[in-house]
Amino acid sequence: MTAGVDTPDRRGRTGLDRAGRELTGNPRVEVRDVRLLSSHWYVERTTTFDFQRADGTWSTQERETHDRGNGATVLLYDAARETVLLTRQFRFPAYVNGHPDGMLVETPGGVLDDEDEHPEVAVRREVVEETGHTVGDVQHVFDMYMSPGSVTERVSFYAAAYGPSTRTHAGGGLDEEGEDIEILELPVRRALEMIRSGEITDAKTVLLLQWAVLEGPFAGLGPKRGTAR
Numbered sequence: 642m643t644a645g646v647d648t649p650d651r652r653g654r655t656g657l658d659r660a661g662r663e664l665t666g667n668p669r670v671e672v673r674d675v676r677l678l679s680s681h682w683y684v685e686r687t688t689t690f691d692f693q694r695a696d697g698t699w700s701t702q703e704r705e706t707h708d709r710g711n712g713a714t715v716l717l718y719d720a721a722r723e724t725v726l727l728t729r730q731f732r733f734p735a736y737v738n739g740h741p742d743g744m745l746v747e748t749p750g751g752v753l754d755d756e757d758e759h760p761e762v763a764v765r766r767e768v769v770e771e772t773g774h775t776v777g778d779v780q781h782v783f784d785m786y787m788s789p790g791s792v793t794e795r796v797s798f799y800a801a802a803y804g805p806s807t808r809t810h811a812g813g814g815l816d817e818e819g820e821d822i823e824i825l826e827l828p829v830r831r832a833l834e835m836i837r838s839g840e841i842t843d844a845k846t847v848l849l850l851q852w853a854v855l856e857g858p859f860a861g862l863g864p865k866r867g868t869a870r
C-alpha cells in the first residue's frame with residue numbers, strides 16, 4: 642500500500658501515479674509508466690514515455706515532474722493614482738538559492754484548492770486573505786507555464802482595480818498557514834524601477850507589471866507629472 646497511490650496521502654489524494662496515462666493529444670507521445678517518487682506536500686513523479694522525434698524515429702525518455710497544482714495571481718492597480726498593491730513575504734526556496742534575505746515582492750496570489758477550483762475564485766480568495774481587499778471585476782490577462790521543463794504548474798494571471806472602497810479586511814495572510822505578509826502600495830513607476838534594480842525578482846510580478854504598461858491599465862504611462870524630461 643502506498644500513500645497517494647492506493648491509500649489517501651496527507652492531503653487526501655489517491656491515484657497520483659495515474660497522471661498522464663490517459664493523454665491522447667499528441668500522437669508522437671506514448672506514456673509507458675508513471676512512478677510516484679514523493680507526495681508529501683507537493684507531488685514528484687517520474688514518467689517514462691516513448692517520444693517520436695521529428696525524423697520519425699522513436700526514443701524512450703524519462704522525465705521527472707514537480708506537481709504543486711496550479712496557481713493564480715492578480716495585479717491590483719489604481720489607475721487614477723498610478724499605484725499598485727504588492728505583497729512582501731519570506732520565500733525559503735529563493736533564500737536557499739541566492740536571494741539575499743528571501744523577502745520577495747510579489748503580486749498577491751496562491752495555489753488553487755484543487756483541480757476543480759476556477760482560478761478566478763482562487764485569486765479572489767487569495768487577495769482578501771493576503772491584502773484585505775475584496776475586488777470587483779477581475780480581468781483575465783493570460784495563463785502561463787512558469788517552468789515548463791520540470792514544473793507542471795500553470796498560473797492564471799488577472800488584473801483588478803483596488804482602492805480605499807475595496808478594503809474590507811485586515812489582510813496579511815493566514816496565521817494558521819504560517820503566512821506573514823506585508824502589504825506594499827507603490828507608485829507603478831517605482832515598481833518598474835524595482836525590476837531594473839533587482840528589488841523585484843519574481844517572474845509573475847514582472848510579467849504583470851510589464852503587461853500593465855504595455856497594454857493594460859497603465860498603457861502609455863508618461864513621465865511623472867511635474868518632472869521635466
Ligand SMILES: Nc1nc2c(ncn2[C@@H]2O[C@H](COP(=O)(O)OP(=O)(O)O[C@H]3O[C@H](CO)[C@@H](O)[C@H](O)[C@@H]3O)[C@@H](O)[C@H]2O)c(=O)[nH]1
Nearest residue numbers: 682683709712713714750751752753767796818819820845
Ligand atoms: N507545510 C507546508 N506548507 C507549505 C509548503 N509549501 C507551501 N506551503 C504553505 O502553503 C501556503 C500556500 O499559500 P498560497 O498563497 O496558496 O500560495 P503561494 O505560496 O503564495 O504561491 C504559490 O503560487 C504562486 C502562483 O500564484 C507561485 O508563484 C508561488 O511560487 C507559489 O508556489 C503558504 O502558507 C505556504 O507557506 C510546504 O512544503 N509545507
Ligand SMILES: [Mg+2]
Nearest residue numbers: 749750751767
Ligand atoms: Mg500567496
